[in-house]
Amino acid sequence: MPTFRANLLRGGVRQPWGTIVAFLLPAITFYVALTAYPAVRTIWNSFHKVLPRREEFVGIANYSELIQDEIFWKAVRNTVTWASVSPVIEVTVALLLALALYAKVPGARFLRVAWFTPVLMSYIVVGILWMWIYNYDWGPLNVLLRAIGLGKFAQPWLGSPDTALASLIVVTSWMWVGFNMVVLLAALHSLPKDVVEAAELDNCGWLAKLVFVIISLIRATLLNLVVLSFIGKMKIFDLVWITTKGNPLWSTETVSTYVYKRAFEWTTFDLGYPSTIAMVWFVIVLGAVLLLTWLFRMREKLEY
Amino acid sequence: MPIVTRTLVLLALSLYTAFAAGPFVWAAMLSLRTTPEIHLDHFAFPNPAHWEKFPDAWFNSNYATYFTNSLQVVVTAVLVLTIVGAMAAHCLARYRFRLNRIIYFILFSTIIFPPQITIISLFQILVNYGLYNSKVGLTLVYVALQLPLTIYILESFFARLPADLFDAARIDGYSDWEIFWKVSLPIAAPAVATTVILNFILLWNEFLFAVVLITDEANRTLPLGIQRIIGDTQEDIGMIATGLMIAIVPVIIIYAFFSEKLIQGMTAGAVK
Numbered sequence: 276m277p278t279f280r281a282n283l284l285r286g287g288v289r290q291p292w293g294t295i296v297a298f299l300l301p302a303i304t305f306y307v308a309l310t311a312y313p314a315v316r317t318i319w320n321s322f323h324k325v326l327p328r329r330e331e332f333v334g335i336a337n338y339s340e341l342i343q344d345e346i347f348w349k350a351v352r353n354t355v356t357w358a359s360v361s362p363v364i365e366v367t368v369a370l371l372l373a374l375a376l377y378a379k380v381p382g383a384r385f386l387r388v389a390w391f392t393p394v395l396m397s398y399i400v401v402g403i404l405w406m407w408i409y410n411y412d413w414g415p416l417n418v419l420l421r422a423i424g425l426g427k428f429a430q431p432w433l434g435s436p437d438t439a440l441a442s443l444i445v446v447t448s449w450m451w452v453g454f455n456m457v458v459l460l461a462a463l464h465s466l467p468k469d470v471v472e473a474a475e476l477d478n479c480g481w482l483a484k485l486v487f488v489i490i491s492l493i494r495a496t497l498l499n500l501v502v503l504s505f506i507g508k509m510k511i512f513d514l515v516w517i518t519t520k521g522n523p524l525w526s527t528e529t530v531s532t533y534v535y536k537r538a539f540e541w542t543t544f545d546l547g548y549p550s551t552i553a554m555v556w557f558v559i560v561l562g563a564v565l566l567l568t569w570l571f572r573m574r575e576k577l578e579y
Numbered sequence: 580m581p582i583v584t585r586t587l588v589l590l591a592l593s594l595y596t597a598f599a600a601g602p603f604v605w606a607a608m609l610s611l612r613t614t615p616e617i618h619l620d621h622f623a624f625p626n627p628a629h630w631e632k633f634p635d636a637w638f639n640s641n642y643a644t645y646f647t648n649s650l651q652v653v654v655t656a657v658l659v660l661t662i663v664g665a666m667a668a669h670c671l672a673r674y675r676f677r678l679n680r681i682i683y684f685i686l687f688s689t690i691i692f693p694p695q696i697t698i699i700s701l702f703q704i705l706v707n708y709g710l711y712n713s714k715v716g717l718t719l720v721y722v723a724l725q726l727p728l729t730i731y732i733l734e735s736f737f738a739r740l741p742a743d744l745f746d747a748a749r750i751d752g753y754s755d756w757e758i759f760w761k762v763s764l765p766i767a768a769p770a771v772a773t774t775v776i777l778n779f780i781l782l783w784n785e786f787l788f789a790v791v792l793i794t795d796e797a798n799r800t801l802p803l804g805i806q807r808i809i810g811d812t813q814e815d816i817g818m819i820a821t822g823l824m825i826a827i828v829p830v831i832i833i834y835a836f837f838s839e840k841l842i843q844g845m846t847a848g849a850v851k
Contacts, residue, residue: 290676294755298670299682301663302726309701309723310689316700325703368595375592386592388838389600395830396603397784399802400823403809404602407816413621415605453599457842510693513786517806531787534695538702539791546699553695560693 320550327544337551347552350521350528351559357444357529358508362501364448369455370497374489376456377463387460391453402517405446409433433519436526443514443527451507455500462496463489498571502564509560530556609820617817636821644797645804646825652714652800653782656721660778661771663722664729669763671730672737673745683734690727694787702791712794720792721782729774732844736770737763769840776837777844780830801826 321338324331341347372390376383393401408414409432417429432442470488490497512531515521521528521536530552538549609617611625611632636642671683701720702711710716740763748762764771786802793799799807808822834841 290674291755292676295670295674295676298666298674298755298759302667302686302730303682305663305719305723305726306686306689309704309720310692310697310726313697313700313704314692316703317696320700372592372595375588380589380592386596389596391842392603392834393599395780395834396827397786397802399784399786399805400826403805403819403823404606408602415601415622418621449599449602461842506691510695512694516786516790531693531695534699535787535791538699546703549695550699553693553699557693557696561691564691 317550317553320547321554323547325546325550330547333547337548338555340548341551341555346525346528346533347530349525350530350533353440353525353527354509354511354529354531356440357447357511358505360444361447361451361508362504364444365451365455365504366459366497366500368448368452369459369500370490372452372456373459373463376460387457391457393450393452394454396450398513399517401446401450402514405442405449406433406518409442433527434523436524439519439523439527443518446514446518447508447511451504455504458500459493459496462493466492502567505567506560506564509556509563606820606823609817610824611821612817614815614817632817632821633825636818636825640808640818640822641796641799641804642808642822642825645799645801648714648798649783649801652718652721653779656718656725656782657775657778659718659722660725660729661775664726664774665733665764665767665771666759667726668730668733668737669759672734672740673758673763683730687727687731690731698788698791701788705792711792712798714798717789717792717798717800720788721785724785724788725778725781729778732774732777733767733770736767740766772837773840773844776833776841780833780841783830 322332322334324333324337376387380386396404408416411417411429411431411434414432416432420426420429430438432438466489470492510531511529512535515527515529515532516535519527521532534549534552534556537543537552538546605622608622608625611628611630612623613629613632616623637646667686671679705711705713705716705720708716710719744762744766745758748758753761784802785800786806789800789803790806793803796807805819805822805826809819
């Protein structure tokens, strides 16, 4: 059946410009006014000192200040750690859970709902809940540790610079594993049945089957999820803002929270410098995403 | 699978289930208990269940205001998004013109923008136009924020509709607008429902733009309100838990009724 896209390519439909403009105008207005123009203005800001009543051109001064800004680099390290660790944990755990559901463990329907639910809650709700879970005196985690005789490991999880970042990474994994699991389950169900059955007949061990057959078949989905999780963690703000605000000792500061602090919390009142951070970070994120996609493509070529 | 492995796998899955669902169950229990009760034992079953805490939280803090604000902003934004997004998606899928793919790509590519790239200037712009700290301003920003994803999901659906359908409608004398409103949109109802549900939940939970663009108590949305409440009443765990449950309930109701649609929407971008 010929679809519109086919028609588009074939051509032959006249171009009613009036109608086209009428249909696109609202969307384009929103795009120009509230996405494109702000983005351009951020570039402009990044070369200026932007105070409430006056603006002053400073050239690349903001950029050179950024290079020496130790808090910025600390925030970059934290964010990059988060964005590299999270995808690995999330996708691995999610794959194992999805395989369990695919193999039809008892109660699969209930389990799928239970595992998926965390992602429906906002970071605000999740943040408060986990502040309680990590509470030193009565938080379930420490209570559990004390109950099984590991009381010496009990600590203020979000209050200590050594454990705060790791504790927050656990929270985002808790939230997002379910989402990844649902996507992977959909990918597994779309696999051709005969391939999986053929592997069964060949009497491969289940581990071999998993690694050589299933993973290679759903690789595209796995890689998409890794990139998606990576992007999500590179811009993480809400959870940190609700729980630690970057404390203690910058140990959970992320680039997003630092931009916010410099723009709206610190009494420097300058919007130029935080715009510079946003610009540099955008370029880094874009570069990293392109690099990831390119690396994955390369591997694909090497293996075939 | 040998029985030992099987047992171990089931044990691991049960532990994970407790880990995934436990916090939610615990919060639900806390929401039905008073703070003094909670201080006696943080993990006891709600006995008796204090259902009156829900109306209490609703009326004695500004919860009703926050909830109404969120509802106003999110419902309006989703409504505008659906119409504006569907119009653009229909046009990009239906008409052939020179800039078609370029416009589609430009609109779609903003999906990877980190929010910081626009948020500082949006603050400046809204201040300039007197829309800072107003629900109207926040609503407009929300529309712009979710537009790329909405157009992406709807365009891919519209593009799969058979062209004959529209030729037939045109022969029947339908105008371009009628074709969109009476043919395209009704057929696309499942895809539209997906975007509506997805946008509703994402915006209901949105925090960063709200925290930057809203300051007045009277204009706070629910996430800001909750943040305010925990700031004011650090110690009143029982009441905060009740507040959290009120914030979760709309999302849970939507999930209960439309879980398949919601999952379709969330996975639309992830599975090719």
